Amino acid sequence: MKLIIAGATGFVATEVLRQAIENPAVTSLIALARRETACPENAGENATKFTSVVCNDFSNYSEDVKKQLAGANACIWLIAVTPSKAGTMPFNEVRKICLDYTDYGIAAMAPIAAKPFRFMYCSGVNGERDQTKKPWLMADMALMRGKTEQNVLDFAAASNGTVEASTAKPGMISGPDVPWTQAIAKTIISTVVGLPRVEVSEIAAAMITAVVGGFEKDTYLNEDLVRIGRKVLDNETGSV
Numbered sequence: 001m002k003l004i005i006a007g008a009t010g011f012v013a014t015e016v017l018r019q020a021i022e023n024p025a026v027t028s029l030i031a032l033a034r035r036e037t038a039c040p041e042n043a044g045e046n047a048t049k050f051t052s053v054v055c056n057d058f059s060n061y062s063e064d065v066k067k068q069l070a071g072a073n074a075c076i077w078l079i080a081v082t083p084s085k086a087g088t089m090p091f092n093e094v095r096k097i098c099l100d101y102t103d104y105g106i107a108a109m110a111p112i113a114a115k116p117f118r119f120m121y122c123s124g125v126n127g128e129r130d131q132t133k134k135p136w137l138m139a140d141m142a143l144m145r146g147k148t149e150q151n152v153l154d155f156a157a158a159s160n161g162t163v164e165a166s167t168a169k170p171g172m173i174s175g176p177d178v179p180w181t182q183a184i185a186k187t188i189i190s191t192v193v194g195l196p197r198v199e200v201s202e203i204a205a206a207m208i209t210a211v212v213g214g215f216e217k218d219t220y221l222n223e224d225l226v227r228i229g230r231k232v233l234d235n236e237t238g239s240v
Contacts, residue, residue, distance in 0.1 A: 001212060002028035002072045002114070006105060007079035008037040008052075012122065012173060015204040016076060021046050025212045030069060034058075058101040061108040069109055074118035074211035077102060077152075083124070086141055094141070099148045106155050110163050118164045118211045121152045122203075125171040125195060125222055153218055166215040168207055171222040175200035196222040202229025 003020060005013050008031035018040045020026045029050050031037035037052040053068045055061060058079065061069075079101050081094045106119050127145035128135050135142040149167045156165035172195045206220065206228040217224070 001026050001074060002030065003208075003211065004030045004032055004069060004072050004075040004109070006032045006075055006077045008033040009035065010078055010080075011175065012200055012203060013076075013078045014040075015175065015200045016078070016207065017050075018042055019201075019204050020208055021050060023208060023212065026208075030072065032065075032069070059096075059104050061104075066108065066112055070112040071114055072109065072112075072117065073114045075105070075109055075113075075120070076207050076211060077105060077119065077121045079105070080122070083138060083141060086138075091140055095144055099144055099151070102148050103151055103155075106152060106163070106165075110155070110159065113163075115162045116164050117162065118166075118215065119152060119156065120166050120168060120207055120211050120215075121149060122168045122170070122207070123149050125169050127167075127169060149219075164215055166210060166218050166220060168203065168210075168220045168225060169222060170198045170203050170225055171196035173198055173200050173203060196226075198222050198225050199229070201233060202226050205229040205232040208232075 003026050005016055005020065007013050008017060017029065017031060020029050021040045021043045027049055031050065031052045032055055034055065036054060039047050039050045039052075043050060051068065053065060055065050080098050081089065086094045102121060109119070110117055123145045126135060126137055126142045127149050128142045129146040129150045131143055131147060152165045152167065156163040174197055203225045206225040209228055209232055210216070210220065
């Protein structure tokens with residue numbers, strides 16, 4: 001399988017790359033980002049299947065970038081603005097990165113990809129697809145994420161089976177490399193707001209499993225990501 005990780009330099013993407021490079025089903029791993037992406041430190045002899053692809057404009061893919069993405073079997077889309085950063089940026093810029101880039105991405109990849117092409121969009125637990133609703137928490141962000149989810153699913157539905165799509169909706173994502181101050185803040189926010197939690201290793205394992213083995217549903221809720229990710233990780237460590 002040729003797998004694209006879009007937004008390859010981020011927190012979740014780093015763990016996805018680390019796990020994917022060791023997955024025998026992944027024979028070609030494309031790290032797509034605005035800047036060069038380092039090969040995972042654990043790559044070893046698998047480093048030969050890793051390629052960093054730099055895309056300067058996610059609204060206009062160059063022919064060289066398309067050539068390197070051609071023939072991909074799947075993409076895990078992780079290009080986004082985190083909620084904490086969204087408040088420091090003009091919302092039209094947030095929307096361009098989170099929604100427009102996703103629309104451009106699936107449209108650019110689908111014609112040059114292997115068939116069927118699996119596209120997994122990583123959203124958030126509060127993404128609201130019903131645009132008539134007004135979520136109480138970060139309403140604009142929630143509605144924008146929900147619209148992006150729906151756009152991805154609608155694109156696949158109109159593809160006559162050439163594109164298969166699904167959405168991951170994690171809650172608060174934790175990990176061993178998160179600074180202790182951020183970890184405490186995340187715990188407090190998760191408790192106060194009532195957000196479910198998932199470890200970064202779990203969401204990475206779940207998304208890789210989904211694109212490699214096929215989607216079991218078009219929406220993976222936080223509990224699905226924990227369930228699938230934990231099962232994969234426990235099997236790898238021999239836990240019962």
